[in-house]
Amino acid sequence: MDALAYAEYFALKNSAELHLLYVIDTRHFDDFPPFEFPGPESATVRRIKDELAVNVSDEIKSKVKVVMTVVVGIPVQKILSISRQRYIDLIVLGTHGRTGMARAVMGSVAANVLKKAKCPVLTVRQSD
Numbered sequence: 001m002d003a004l005a006y007a008e009y010f011a012l013k014n015s016a017e018l019h020l021l022y023v024i025d026t027r028h029f030d031d032f033p034p035f036e037f038p039g040p041e042s043a044t045v046r047r048i049k050d051e052l053a054v055n056v057s058d059e060i061k062s063k064v065k066v067v068m069t070v071v072v073g074i075p076v077q078k079i080l081s082i083s084r085q086r087y088i089d090l091i092v093l094g095t096h097g098r099t100g101m102a103r104a105v106m107g108s109v110a111a112n113v114l115k116k117a118k119c120p121v122l123t124v125r126q127s128d
Contacts, residue, residue: 001055003094003124008060010090017065020052021082023075045070076112084118091121 011018049068095110110123
């Protein structure tokens with residue numbers, strides 16, 4: 001939510017489109033039997049888009065175009081590929097601020113996007 005506030009600010013200030021991306025992380029399903037991932041028109045995808053829409057302020061909805069996308073894959077790869085395909089000018093990411101073993105085990109989406117993105121990346125630490 002903290003990252004969304006920054007993204008909304010920059011979109012409004014620059015009269016830019018606001019692209020909200022949610023990646024259903026396939027790595028969470030590695031230990032399960034074959035799993036069918038939700039398609040673009042599935043109830044799961046509609047529910048996620050509805051939840052994203054609820055969090056976007058009414059001012060933003062009335063003043064800039066909001067594009068909501070839900071995809072299945074590995075977050076870093078999807079964030080980078082979609083940002084390039086859509087010529088995104090700025091990526092705004094929330095970060096949990098994990099360090100040490102937690103970061104080593106779980107990896108850091110934000111750190112990897114920072115290293116590989118072709119555009120500026122703003123990371124916003126999740127408030128406690």
